[in-house]
Amino acid sequence: MIYVYAIGEEAATVDEAGLDDRPVEAVRHGSLTAFVSRGVRSAVAASPATLRRHDRVVAAAMDAGTVLPMRFGTLVGGDRDLAAVLSERGQELERTLDRVRGRVEVGVRAEWSGDEPAPRDGRDFMLAKLERRRAARRLADAIHPPLAGLAADSRCTLLPRDDTAFACAYLVDRGREGELARRAAKSGAAHEDVDLVVTGPWPPYSFSEARDG
Amino acid sequence: MVRHREVTLVDLVDRLLGGGVVISGEIMLAVADVDLVQVSLRALIASVDTVAEGAP
Numbered sequence: 070m071i072y073v074y075a076i077g078e079e080a081a082t083v084d085e086a087g088l089d090d091r092p093v094e095a096v097r098h099g100s101l102t103a104f105v106s107r108g109v110r111s112a113v114a115a116s117p118a119t120l121r122r123h124d125r126v127v128a129a130a131m132d133a134g135t136v137l138p139m140r141f142g143t144l145v146g147g148d149r150d151l152a153a154v155l156s157e158r159g160q161e162l163e164r165t166l167d168r169v170r171g172r173v174e175v176g177v178r179a180e181w182s183g184d185e186p187a188p189r190d191g192r193d194f195m196l197a198k199l200e201r202r203r204a205a206r207r208l209a210d211a212i213h214p215p216l217a218g219l220a221a222d223s224r225c226t227l228l229p230r231d232d233t234a235f236a237c238a239y240l241v242d243r244g245r246e247g248e249l250a251r252r253a254a255k256s257g258a259a260h261e262d263v264d265l266v267v268t269g270p271w272p273p274y275s276f277s278e279a280r281d282g
Numbered sequence: 283m284v285r286h287r288e289v290t291l292v293d294l295v296d297r298l299l300g301g302g303v304v305i306s307g308e309i310m311l312a313v314a315d316v317d318l319v320q321v322s323l324r325a326l327i328a329s330v331d332t333v334a335e336g337a338p
Contacts, residue, residue, distance in 0.1 A: 076303060112309040124318070140302035154305055162303070176293055268293050274301035281326065 071151055072109035073143045074126045075272070076162055077102045081133030084124045088113055093126050096148070098155040101162060104130045105151070113142050127272045135170045137162060137277040161279045168240075169277075172221060173270035175246050177253050178229075178236040179208055179263040202227070205234040208263055212256045213237055219249050224275050234263050238275035246270050 072088055080095040080102045086224035087093045097105045100155045104126065113119055120141060127138045146152045155162070185201075187195035205228050213235070217223045220239035241249055250267045257265035 073305075115295075115299065117291055117294075120291070120298050123298055124294055138298075138302045140304045141298035143302075143305055145305070155317070158303075158305075165303075174297075177296075178293075238297075238301075268290075271293075271297060274297035277301060277303045 070107075070109050070111055070143045071147060072106045072113065073139045073145060073151070074104045074106070074123060075130045075138050076155070076166075077130055077134050077136035078166060078198060079134040081130065082134070083126060083129045085129045086122070087126055088119060093129075096151065098152055099159060100156050101159060103151055103155060104136070109144065111144070112162065113144070115141060124272075125168040131173075131272045135166050136272060137165055138272045138274050139277075145265055165279055166275060169273040170223075171243055172240050172273065173243050173246060174273045174275055175220075175239045175241055175249050175267065175269035176236070177212075177239065177249075178266050178268075178270060179205075179212065179234040179260075179268060180232055181234060182264045184261055201234075204220065204262065208260060209235040209237075212253070212265070215252055215256070216249055219245060219252065222276055238271075239274060240276045243270070259274060 074087070075091065078100065079097075080097050083090055083093040083095070083104060085093060086110075089106070089109050091106035091108055094105055094107065096105055123141050127136065130136045135159055145154065184194075185197065209225060209227060215222070216237065216239060220241045222240040223237055225235055225237040227235050239249060246269055253265050253267050255264070
């Protein structure tokens with residue numbers, strides 16, 4: 070089996086060890102390059118170690134050029150299958166590569182800073198839940214637009230987890246991460262009910278699928 | 283408060299299992315069993331929410 074980490078343009082050497090400690094190879098097909106490991110066993114379980122391994126390989130490939138990360142766990146049977154994917158999806162992948170070129174992903178998530186009082190009963194619980202949703206929406210409406218103004222594209226999820234009001238990903242020009250982080254810091258200081266956590270620069274995980282328009 | 287580049291498991295899970303290029307159909311021969319992955323990740327999120335082994 071061939072495990073696929075990312076699709077890029079330039080064939081570059083990636084020194085990071087891949088999954089199952091297999092080496093990482095750059096396989097060229099037309100104008101595209103797939104970063105892969107051969108001989109990976111037939112299923113890859115998601116664990117902190119395997120997720121980090123995948124991310125490190127993608128990040129190393131991104132250091133050498135523009136890449137689109139693959140969803141974790143992507144395996145193809147052999148070289149013919151890989152070539153078929155790159156042929157069939159080639160134009161779409163090239164368009165998406167164009168969109169992320171010279172850009173990185175920055176994550177901003179808003180974690181609730183205070184402890185929630187324990188609900189007295191079921192009605193109280195439902196009301197508290199509703200109020201959380203309203204508060205999360207208000208926070209996202211206040212914090213997200215100025216950050217989106219610095220980005221080429223963005224994605225947001227409201228209330229992705231109990232401890233998080235919203236999580237957004239921004240596609241920003243390389244070099245503007247600091248500006249976005251500073252603006253997020255300003256917003257964070259103005260909103261006491263959440264802690265803003267800024268992470269990145271990431272490979273464009275949240276911007277790798279083709280988008281209309 | 284703003285923290286930088288503190289990569290937690292939550293950040294990795296959101297991106298690696300929720301993002302990236304998806305190959306559908308017969309080409310994708312095998313992934314780890316989806317139900318198992320989801321179960322184990324829920325456990326991971328609950329237990330190692332704030333693990334930060336430094337920047338990759």
